[in-house]
Amino acid sequence: METKIFSKKQIPEAVELLKKGELVAFPTETVYGLGALATNEKAVKGVYAAKGRPSDNPLIVTVSDEKMMENYVNEVPERAKKLIKHFWPGPLTIILFVKEGTLPDAVTGGLPTAAFRCPDDEMTHDLISELGKPIVGPSANTSTKPSPTTAEHVYHDLKGKIAGIIDNGPTEIGLESTIVDLSVETPTVLRPGEITPEEISKVLGEEVLMNKGTTQTKGVPKAPGMKYRHYAPSAPVFIVDKEADFSKIKWDKETGVAALDEVLDKIDSSNKYSLGKTIDKAAHNLFGALRYFDSENNIKRIYVQGFDHGAISPAYMNRLNKAAAGHHFH
Structure with missing residues (x-):
């Protein structure tokens, strides 16, 4: 398979590939993500295969805005509305309960929850808006390797395994988004990022916990990066x-x-x-x-x-x- 590099004006071509079940890497302000149509189970399984990623590791659902997310969650609680208003688009991922049957198990890991994110990148916003449906968005790298902060990093890891890469230059932040779990009684940060628990707590006006272990349900982690070794080069x-x-x-x-x-x-x-x-x-x-x-x-x-x-x-x-x-x- 040839892996094509797309510019801004070629986004419609990338959209068509996603509609056909192909994989396309996309830029965000944190790291590059590997996109597949989130409602297409076969395409999502292709993400696991391309990355060499364990299939019980849930994937982030990347949306263009809150309205798109509403189609897939039971409700958007007041907590989530406050965080979305303050931090979206941006490097914050929110875990909510999903509507049964709206997302395949390959996305949720079989859990009743999913992680949603709206990245702050114009090209990716246009991509998802034109597609009209969310895409999954794990980091666009070989599993366990350091996450990619340039299109070149993605090409190095995944050339010949994916259909395309949308190139918007180096990412701004360089570490993945903060993940906060709002499906529990006390909001809990499962993965730290640029947005801190203290900032989230200030917006919510309540305590926010910081997870120290691997929050799991029936052995399945609730968020990416919690169960396996990550970000590692070959040398120790x-x-x-x-x-x-x-x-x-x-x-x-x-x-x-x-x-x-x-x-x-x-x-x-x-x-x-x-x-x-x-x-x-x-x-x-x-x-x-x-x-x-x-x-x-x-x-x-x-x-x-x-x-x-x-x-x-x-x-x-x-x-x-x-x-x-x-x-x-x-």
């Missing part, structure tokens, strides 16, 4: 929590390092990847760093700077801990 990743510990590492041609500029300046290595000057920038650049070292065949181990402060660090550390399988350098 180690988290360096203290800046001083970088001086204990033996640097050679098989060792890569990703850190803030002020840390890299003190390291004598030819295999450096800048995470930028701030934690915000590090979150944006993390997947790019992991993908860069994954493409370097000589790299056998990767050391990445960890953080324990700042509003964005929970999302950054969530992804980095999964990439490193919890391994820290001491």
Whole structure:
């Protein structure tokens, strides 16, 4: 299969492919997603096959607006209306109860809930609006690998496996959306992202919990990224929590390092990847760093700077801990 790169003016062509059950990757403000018509079970199963993704891992349903979402949920509770008004379109995914029979089990994992998101990207908004139905939107990468932040990343992983990629340049945020579960008594963030639990709590005017484990029903995770190892390059990743510990590492041609500029300046290595000057920038650049070292065949181990402060660090550390399988350098 030829994988075609689409520009803005070619969106109608991408829409026709989706209608036929083909897979098309699309841009968002967070990472690139892999689209298939959410109501077409065969197409959705094709997403699992293309990614090599476990089939009990539910998929996010990507909509053009709240009105489209209303066709698939039992109700839009007041909590959801407040969050949608404040954060949509944007990097917030909301879990709600779905109308029975509106979405295939391949989307929901057989659960009575589904995760809905309306991304802040004009090209993707136009794509879904013209299609007239939602699309699934897991990250457009090979399962377990770092999520893609450019069309080139998608092409590297999925060329020949999907029909097309809509290219809207590098993503703005670089980490996947925050996922908040509104199907439970107390709103609970299942996956941290740029929008923090504190921001959600402020909008709702009530307590918001942060899930620390893997919220599951009958062994099925309620949201993507909760059950399996994710975001990992081929070489093992180690988290360096203290800046001083970088001086204990033996640097050679098989060792890569990703850190803030002020840390890299003190390291004598030819295999450096800048995470930028701030934690915000590090979150944006993390997947790019992991993908860069994954493409370097000589790299056998990767050391990445960890953080324990700042509003964005929970999302950054969530992804980095999964990439490193919890391994820290001491």
